[in-house]
Amino acid sequence: MLCCVLSEPVAASEPLVAESANVITQDAFTVSPGDWEFSLGPAVERAHQAFDDNGNVVTRPDTFQNAIAASAVHGLADDLDLSLTGLWAKLGDRQTGSEDGNGLGDVQLELRWRFHSGDAWHLAYLPRLVVPLGDKQNQTRLVPGQPYWSVDNSLVASRVDGRWASSVEGSLSVPFGDERKGNRWAVALNGALGYQLSPRVKIEGELLLNHQEFERDEAAWLSSLAVGAVMQLSPQLRMDAALVQGLHGQRADRLNVLVINFVLQL
Numbered sequence: 001m002l003c004c005v006l007s008e009p010v011a012a013s014e015p016l017v018a019e020s021a022n023v024i025t026q027d028a029f030t031v032s033p034g035d036w037e038f039s040l041g042p043a044v045e046r047a048h049q050a051f052d053d054n055g056n057v058v059t060r061p062d063t064f065q066n067a068i069a070a071s072a073v074h075g076l077a078d079d080l081d082l083s084l085t086g087l088w089a090k091l092g093d094r095q096t097g098s099e100d101g102n103g104l105g106d107v108q109l110e111l112r113w114r115f116h117s118g119d120a121w122h123l124a125y126l127p128r129l130v131v132p133l134g135d136k137q138n139q140t141r142l143v144p145g146q147p148y149w150s151v152d153n154s155l156v157a158s159r160v161d162g163r164w165a166s167s168v169e170g171s172l173s174v175p176f177g178d179e180r181k182g183n184r185w186a187v188a189l190n191g192a193l194g195y196q197l198s199p200r201v202k203i204e205g206e207l208l209l210n211h212q213e214f215e216r217d218e219a220a221w222l223s224s225l226a227v228g229a230v231m232q233l234s235p236q237l238r239m240d241a242a243l244v245q246g247l248h249g250q251r252a253d254r255l256n257v258l259v260i261n262f263v264l265q266l
Helices: 002-006
Strands: 036-051 057-077 080-093 101-104 106-117 121-132 149-161 164-176 183-198 201-214 220-232 237-250 256-265
Touching: 036 237, 201 237, 220 256
Parallel strands: none
Antiparallel strands: 036 057, 036 256, 057 080, 080 101, 080 106, 106 121, 121 149, 149 164, 164 183, 183 201, 201 220, 220 237, 237 256
């Protein structure tokens, strides 16, 4: 089925659907007022290598996370929507000595406000509250998610030009509360470029950059490349999928991730 969808030709009389969605990078386009969008999808993460203090690739004990995320988005008004996202995961890390764990991760409440809609670029501001669930400080068993609350702020610019679609996202995450300990802030810069193969399929590449600052330790950073596709399986059902590979970094795991997401548009 997938091969048939990928090779489907574009009829000369059939309008091209300029799909703006990305697998990982946020886009600036909101859900229409009163509409709903529900998503559910697994992510499989593995690492047996890491980048050391000098950026060299070194072997590390295996780490894994098998997660499933669910979200609901509701259009509140023109150019404004609200989303709620939750996560369940099982994870393990042979380097920590802790037992494998599983449970609920973080809950994210996010607004998306498209404050500019032009002929070329669309701009949006996305404030997000991240709430941890479970006992993240358990020293004998790993728990998914971050141990602290955080407020994230993202600015997104998106453009659709015929078969080409692109998005750039910059984010700042600020933790707060006693549980943040040495964590101070994190910055992410993501970019996505996609090409519409047919009215139902867009292939894309995404470059992901993450930088995290600590109070007493040196900063950690990681760059990754994601290669994937956005596929409209039916008028109301979309599937997003991507493989993510760590490229460069310092004091960070070299992650390999498979992400699949099914989106129901109502």
